Amino acid sequence: MKTTNKVELDGFIGVNPEVKTLKNGNTVANFTLATEENYKNKEGEWVKNTTWHRISLWNDVAKQAAEILKKGMRISLTGRIVNKQYTDKDGNKRTMSEILANTFKQDVTA
Numbered sequence: 662m663k664t665t666n667k668v669e670l671d672g673f674i675g676v677n678p679e680v681k682t683l684k685n686g687n688t689v690a691n692f693t694l695a696t697e698e699n700y701k702n703k704e705g706e707w708v709k710n711t712t713w714h715r716i717s718l719w720n721d722v723a724k725q726a727a728e729i730l731k732k733g734m735r736i737s738l739t740g741r742i743v744n745k746q747y748t749d750k751d752g753n754k755r756t757m758s759e760i761l762a763n764t765f766k767q768d769v770t771a
Contacts, residue, residue, distance in 0.1 A: 666741040667739065667740075668740050668741060668760055669739050670696055670738055670760065671696065671735070671736070671737045671768060672694040672695050672696040672735070672736070673694065673733060673736075674692055674730055674732055674735075675694065675713065675732065676692050676732055677732050678692040678727055678730050679692065680726070687719060687720055688720050688723045688727075689718070690717070690722075690726045691716065691718075693714065693716065694713070694714045694736070694738070695713055695714075696711070696712050697709055697710065697711050698710045698712070714759070714760050715758070715760065716738065718762050722765070729767065730767075735767070735768040736765050736766065737766050737768050738766075739763060739765075740760045740761050740762035741763075742759075743759055743761045744756055744757070745758075
């Protein structure tokens, strides 16, 4: 049985990508992406729910993002969910989820 971890998101970039070149020569770009879900609640009122996602792009895709992507742009991306564990400043173990994207495209319909 094959297990797949694939995510497709359409949303708006929350901040300009932060791009870093690491000591090993790899390049990473990080930014946030807001996705929206609209639905009617039980009272019949429309509700807009915004979810923020942490996005990471690597190497050639990161370099392309650095040249193209800006805060407020609407994009579509594909990737996978990655959970990272870390210890916070108070010594508590935490888990953070992010999307490791491998493709993106600007959505010109926005």
